[in-house]
Amino acid sequence: MAISNRRCRFLFLLFCLCSCSRVSLSYEPRNHEVEALVSIKNGLNDPHGVLNNWDEDSVDPCSWAMITCSSENLVIGLGAPSQSLSGSLSGTIGNLTNLRQVLLQNNNISGEIPPELGALPKLQTLDLSNNRLSGVIPSSLGQLNSLQYLRLNNNSLTGPFPVSLAKITQLAFLDLSYNNLSGPVPKFPARTFNVVGNPLICGSSSTDVCSGSPNSVPLSFSLNAPPGQHNSKKLVIGLGVSLSVVCLILIALALLWHRKRQRNLNILNIGDKPEEGLISLGNLRNFTFRELQLATDNFSSKNILGAGGFGNVYRGKLGDGTTLAVKRLKDVAGTFGESQFRTELEMISLAVHRNLLRLIGYCATPNERLLVYPYMSNGSVASRLRAKPALDWNTRKRIAIGAARGLLYLHEQCDPKIIHRDVKAANVLLDDFYEAVVGDFGLAKLLDHSDSHVTTAVRGTVGHIAPEYLSTGQSSEKTDVFGFGILLLELITGMRALEFGKTINQKGAMLEWVSSFCSYSLGEENSAGKKSRSAG
Template sequence: MKIKDSTHLQALMTIKNTLKDPHGVLKNWDQDSVDPCSWTTVSCSLENFVTGLEVPGQNLSGLLSPSIGNLTNLETILLQNNNITGLIPAEIGKLTKLRTLDLSSNHLYGAIPTSVGNLESLQYLRLNNNTLSGPFPSASANLSQLVFLDLSYNNLSGPVPGSLARTFNIVGNPLICGTNNAERDCYGTAPMPPYNLNSSLPPAIMSKSHKFAIAFGTAIGCIGLLVLAAGFLFWWRHRRNRQVLFDVDDQHMENVSLGNVKRFQFRELQSATGNFSSKNILGKGGFGYVYRGQFPDGTLVAVKRLKDGNAAGGEAQFQTEVEMISLALHRNLLRLYGFCMTATERLLVYPYMSNGSVASRLKGKPPLDWVTRKRIALGAGRGLLYLHEQCDPKIIHRDVKAANILLDDCCEAIVGDFGLAKLLDHRDSHVTTAVRGTVGHIAPEYLSTGQSSEKTDVFGFGILLLELVTGQTALEFGKTANQKGAMLDWVYETEKN
């Protein structure tokens, strides 16, 4: 979609006009603008095609316009955690390049349009925590690329297709996941067997006398009402406390649940990493090692293993990283596949980044070209902008550096390592903490006051830009000059000359 196309520009303006924007996050969407790629929350490709609409958690209300179907190059739609109401427009089925669609935690109602089955490239679909009703979208069985599906906490009815995404969750739909259905049929990490939910009574019971059938039906109705009430209470508590992920007290360890994030068995990760072989070490940090792993289906992952799962620092690192990554969802942020907890172990499982970190590639062969370096800078900037402006509460990373910017197969920047991150309410200017971070990347005012804000991340991002330009890390500069802050001194001297 070329930005000069007035049809597509009008589509964006129509989307804006049908939404209510209390925080003004769409205020720079201007009808007279010649470059929508400069608009907040709009992402574009290098060819100036609009590929992303990303406005999560901003209290948007109103309707989602059918004009969204005219944005035919969209790959990502992130509108979760808002108050959008109405129907999901059937025109969304025109977005054949769409890979991520997240409309969760809104007030959408009605049926899921069958046109969703046209989204051949769709990999990630979340429509959970709405009030969608009607039959389960059988067209979802046609989405061959789908790896994650979450339709939980709606009012959908059966039957359910026999083939779903690799990871799926349909709990909280009483007409599908009632008392007669095994829990494993409602969420999991493998396709479920086909079954038909239209007939809830076995043939033997149906053949009983009419009187018994009436009594049985009444009992089922009462149970159904109780299940609905319990489901509503659970849904309400889930929405109210969805940011409280788990209690890491050892006595509750076996009851930990992170929703759609898979809980792995230790032996699975042990096998995938070759018993944590030193040959599979990708890197190490203050809390442990990261290993390359491969599951039996061929999926490559990175497994972060804490040195001491019971140590106070390691436990805090584990909880912080899971909480932050679960709150934030963006194409330039590292997402979490799963975790593992035992009495002595804490492990986190991430997608494998084939091109390593920016720090490793700065010295690698072949060297990064300038186009790639620019793309890395823009991607990392988009990820940080999302953390600071579009998350509620906002997230302060506190350790922005080349080693924590990972590169996927296409050398797209992925911001990772949230072990030092902090939550900050949008009404607050800073959070006071013990100084944490990496030498050469810590803002001077943070060192002197202990007050961290998005400005400290911006400082770290500035150092990252210098690393991309010079091809050296800030720490290497310091070692060469035998002093801290040598990279900034070099910039000052360069400006003088």
């Protein structure tokens, strides 16, 4: 018993020596945009799981599905059209003050339009059409001075026509058709709008207001123009101009598509139908998309092993019976998906070690980026810590040593050295023999041995990020060591870093608890020493 207590005390004293100070042990506040989006997610029903990777422990939401960020890592777009979302839209959307676009059309969202939308000073596009929204249109929308495009058509909105919208000088497109709004309709000179399908507005006395085509893009109307030939000429001219603009837009889109396709074809010189077999990129196998599609049963949700910020990982089985793990990256045309694809290929070519996840092959087409790894039958350390039966102490020790060997190889034996930047239990996998394998190099950075750090946007998971990295954006091998320390604490306690805090009802408490335990243990030991000397 004494030996067991001594060993436990030794472990915690070791962690204390690794701690810098009590001040550095506190967690930074959670990103307010993450909190707002998680609240929005909680208010919605998501039958297809399109919001599954909205992880409340993320440092920022820029790698989430349906989210667009600026170069400063601020959320500027929320777009989830035609995803069968239901439920209600949370008013916390008003906390995303950098939003420029909200596209939630063609869903089943009900409830009222949150008035907090009026607190988005940069909002340019708002499309909530074809939902089940009810209630009045908030007058606060009149405060959206940057708003240019507003669609609320095909809902069940009631109450008076929102007069406040007439004050938005930038508003160029307004569609409120097919609701139950009442008049009067204010003047919108030189504005494109549609109020067709509102019975209380579009009566026999308001035919000039409601003469737009209900199934097409609304045309421009002037409420002051007298009926007759003059209106007909203006309508013909308007149609001609509109058709010309549409043609120009189509030509521009065709050119952009062609350039994008050419850019995608140049990546690794891989075309739409890459050849099978080995290529010049090391010994990595070049899979066809069809091959991986068949292996994963068309990427069935039943085969999902895990979901992350960059995409889902699927279990797959080849024709010869080989079991694989296939990561299908999302946002392949954007920054994050392509960045992770290139990063993983680059890192794997540099780092080959038994405690690092190896890459078997990949698939790259203009529309898809997939990475293929060995299948890890025992999952991640995070999943095994919560499973039954519990891992025995010898296995936990072997996991800790294996992960340490992998990180040591990255930091000391690679040239340039590799900083993982996301060391946590979920990214340490276990093979058939419970050998630890460090994986997921999507956030990794190369660092010359003569450099002390690399400065980047903060990435990772709350509770696993070194305080100095959060405050300065500077990462080095020390930030990986901090994450490894949290991994050790999770191996000992069997709980996640943030779960631990919730258990004892104190936010971010794992490190604070260790610090206080060490202080208590040291005080107890000093007291025992004094008693021993007194007795002597």
